[in-house]
Amino acid sequence: MESRLGGYGERWGRWLAFLLLVGCLALSALARADTLVPIPPLQGRVTDLTGTLSPATREALTRQLADLEQAKGAQVAVLLVPTVGPESIEQYSLRVAEAWKLGRRGVDDGVLLLVAKNDQRARIEVGYGLEGAITDAQAKGIIEDRMFPLFRQGNFNAGVEAGVSALVSLIQGEALPPPAQKAGAGKDYSWNDLFISAVMLALVGGGLLRALFGRLVAGLVCGGLMGLLAGLGGLGWLAALGLGILVFFLVLLGGFFPGGGWGGPGRGGSGWGGGGFSGGGGSFGGGGASGRW
Numbered sequence: 446m447e448s449r450l451g452g453y454g455e456r457w458g459r460w461l462a463f464l465l466l467v468g469c470l471a472l473s474a475l476a477r478a479d480t481l482v483p484i485p486p487l488q489g490r491v492t493d494l495t496g497t498l499s500p501a502t503r504e505a506l507t508r509q510l511a512d513l514e515q516a517k518g519a520q521v522a523v524l525l526v527p528t529v530g531p532e533s534i535e536q537y538s539l540r541v542a543e544a545w546k547l548g549r550r551g552v553d554d555g556v557l558l559l560v561a562k563n564d565q566r567a568r569i570e571v572g573y574g575l576e577g578a579i580t581d582a583q584a585k586g587i588i589e590d591r592m593f594p595l596f597r598q599g600n601f602n603a604g605v606e607a608g609v610s611a612l613v614s615l616i617q618g619e620a621l622p623p624p625a626q627k628a629g630a631g632k633d634y635s636w637n638d639l640f641i642s643a644v645m646l647a648l649v650g651g652g653l654l655r656a657l658f659g660r661l662v663a664g665l666v667c668g669g670l671m672g673l674l675a676g677l678g679g680l681g682w683l684a685a686l687g688l689g690i691l692v693f694f695l696v697l698l699g700g701f702f703p704g705g706g707w708g709g710p711g712r713g714g715s716g717w718g719g720g721g722f723s724g725g726g727g728s729f730g731g732g733g734a735s736g737r738w
Contacts, residue, residue: 482530482537487545489722493525495562502602506609518624519554519575519616520547520725523605527563534561534735538568548572548727554621555727558608562601567592568735569612576732578619579612585734587611593738660697668693 485492490510491503498506510521522545529537538559548555553574560567569584591611595604658666672689 480531482526482528482532484541484544485524485526487522487723490521491523493523495525495527497525497562497601498605499602502606506606509609509613513613513616515624517554517616517619517621518549518552519556519621520549520727521556521558521609521612521616522547522722523558523560523609525560525562525601525605527561529561529564529566534559534564534566534568535731537561538570538733538735539729539731542570542572542729546724546726546728548574548725549622550726552622553727553729554616555724555729556612556616557729558605558612560601560605564737565596566735566737567596567608569608569733570729571732572727572729573732574621574727575616575619576730579615579733581732581734583615585736588734588736593736596738664693664695664697667696 485494490507491498493503506523510523514520524541526537532540538557541559542555542557545557546555547557553572555572556575556579557570558567559570567588569579569588571579571584587608591607592604595601595607657663668689668691671692672685675685675688
């Protein structure tokens, strides 16, 4: 009996030791995860968490990279961080690239240019679809020959600009699927402006036409005119139809208000604000190069 009890105790002791080991490993992994440098949200083509780049440089880089995406479809983003923390720059760079998903899905034409300023390290992370255009050796040359000499002089603005220009040049020479044309491409529409225009048309033109022809005719004329102009201007016919319907009801209902009109457009909301920047679903496999200056 004592021998049997001793056997049970030994087994339970082993299980308890195993569970304690698993718990310690889990706690260690959680503690390490808490110390990792967080990935910043992708809100623009240039993200500088160090305050190093001048506003003029950020604006010029953003414009250059936007032009590249419009012409070739490829997405390039620049990220400056103080440090990558306990990870290697390769690990952190791949984490960022996988989270941001730069490049088009299926084409995988994304590139991340990462600078860890306090670590004195930089990396170019290349998506699958551009590994032929930007080889590891070429990425290494851009970092070592174009960027680092300027970094060592303290000229980070020029160094980042040189790196981006070299990447853009290589991507422009690559045969990539043409970018998908969006409705209204090349025109920067503000929904706030369109809404205000619709209200003003309803106020001015709608009020006059209501007095001459009545609410229904005035609404049809103003709504149809607004929708036609918006559609021909490249807004997209579905959106233009919605805008026309909005103007129709603004003119139609305006006749039911005292004085036959609206009291003014008031304060327009900003929920339809201008565009932003997001990844297109591209994939990365660790291609690229790193270095230390």
